[in-house]
Amino acid sequence: MQKPIFKNLLQVGIVVDDLDKYLKKYYDEYGIGPWVILDFNKDTVKNMTIKGKRVDYAMRLATCDFNGIQWELIQPLDDKCVYYDFLKTNGPGIHHVALGIDNYDDVVKFLADKGIHELQGGNYMGLQYTYFDLTDELALIGEIYNGEVVMPEDAPTYPPKC
Known part of the structure; x- marks a missing residue:
């Protein structure tokens, strides 16, 4: 049996069509939160790629x-x-899960060896974050990380900080 390549579940990623609407619903109606809000675009994210090619995208x-x-x-x-395509095809819903790993390069190589x-x-x-289409293998989109993110102290939140 193969030693597990993934260690644990880190994140559930959900694509939505209106972030503000869903933040209010999650927090105000279901008590899930508080939330930190971030902009990912060419000014905040380096080395943006889609299918190995340099592409600026925004979310x-x-x-x-x-x-x-x-x-x-x-x-x-x-x-x-990829979130746009998912939303257009499926509507709002669970898009991916982020999985814990021991070594980023080892996992990238393991997956590349599988095509x-x-x-x-x-x-x-x-x-560094990377998504892989593991649909044929594991029936999911998986995300792995390399490094740690430090949330900006001035990032907006929901509910807003007083």
């Missing part, structure tokens, strides 16, 4: 801790990112 997202698992709501802001290559990626404030 607005919010994250919160929900019992030790990060929840992420993502609103695409253009038609270039699975990057779907989308970038580097946000020192955190």
Whole structure:
């Protein structure tokens, strides 16, 4: 039996068509939050790629801790990112899960050896993130990280800080 390549579940990524509407619903009606809101675009993310090619894309997202698992709501802001295609095809819903790993390069090589290559990626404030289409293998889109992200102290929140 293969040693597990993935260690644990880190995040559930949900694509939405209106981030503000969903933030209010999650927090005000279901008590899930508070949320930190971030803009990912060519000014905040370095080395943006889609299927291995350099492409600038934009999205607005919010994250919160929900019992030790990060929840992420993502609103695409253009038609270039994988979230736009997902939203157009499926409507709002669960897009991906982020999985913990021991070694980023080892996992990338393991997947490449299976013929699975990057779907989308970038580097946000020192955190390299990469999505892989594992639909044929595991029936999911998986995301892995290399590094740690430090949330900007001045990032907007929902509910807003007083």
